[in-house]
Amino acid sequence: QLQLVESGGGVVQAGGALNLSCAVSGGVFSNYGVGWFRQAPGQEREFVAAMDWAGNSPYYADSVKGRFTMSRDNAKNTASLQMNNLKPEDTALYYCAADRHGYGSAYASAYVYWGPGSQVTVSS
Numbered sequence: 746q747l748q749l750v751e752s753g754g755g756v757v758q759a760g761g762a763l764n765l766s767c768a769v770s771g772g773v774f775s776n777y778g779v780g781w782f783r784q785a786p787g788q789e790r791e792f793v794a795a796m797d798w799a800g801n802s803p804y805y806a807d808s809v810k811g812r813f814t815m816s817r818d819n820a821k822n823t824a825s826l827q828m829n830n831l832k833p834e835d836t837a838l839y840y841c842a843a844d845r846h847g848y849g850s851a852y853a854s855a856y857v858y859w860g861p862g863s864q865v866t867v868s869s
Contacts, residue, residue: 747772747843747858754839754863761831765863767824767841775799775819778849780856781826783837783865793839794826795849804851809835831867838862 753765767779780795794815796803803815809828817824824841840863842856850856 747774747777749841749843749858749860751839751841751860751863754865756866756868757831759831759833759867759869761867762827762829763831763865765826765828765839765841765865767826767860769822769824769843774817774822774843776845776847777858778844778847778855779817779824780842780844780849780851781815781824781839782842782853783835783839784862785837788837790840790853792851792853795844795851797849798847804849806851828865831865833867833869836865836867838864 748771750768778797781793782790784790792806794805800817812830814827841860843858844855
């Protein structure tokens with residue numbers, strides 16, 4: 746069973762940057778697509794970014810396109826989310842997740858393994 750753990754969250758001023766990491770263990774990471782989601786208090790979990798098992802064709806939510814960049818390193822069993830020009834509305838608990846079909850998806854229901862989340866707070 747795959748285990749995922751996010752790190753790198755914190756408090757940053759608007760316009761700042763953070764890099765989230767997702768460490769994966771317990772399985773063959775390259776068999777899985779990977780996605781990032783976030784959830785703000787009182788709101789539903791929303792899609793941020795995803796890519797397939799090989800790191801091809803990353804795609805992003807419109808709200809983060811041009812500011813966030815996703816990557817993965819299958820040799821190191823890690824995924825990353827570089828977040829630039831952060832805005833207060835980016836404040837949320839950020840999750841990485843693994844999709845066993847290998848494609849990555851914008852739908853949370855496609856993912857079977859989730860990390861516990863890393864808090865990102867952006868002050869104005």
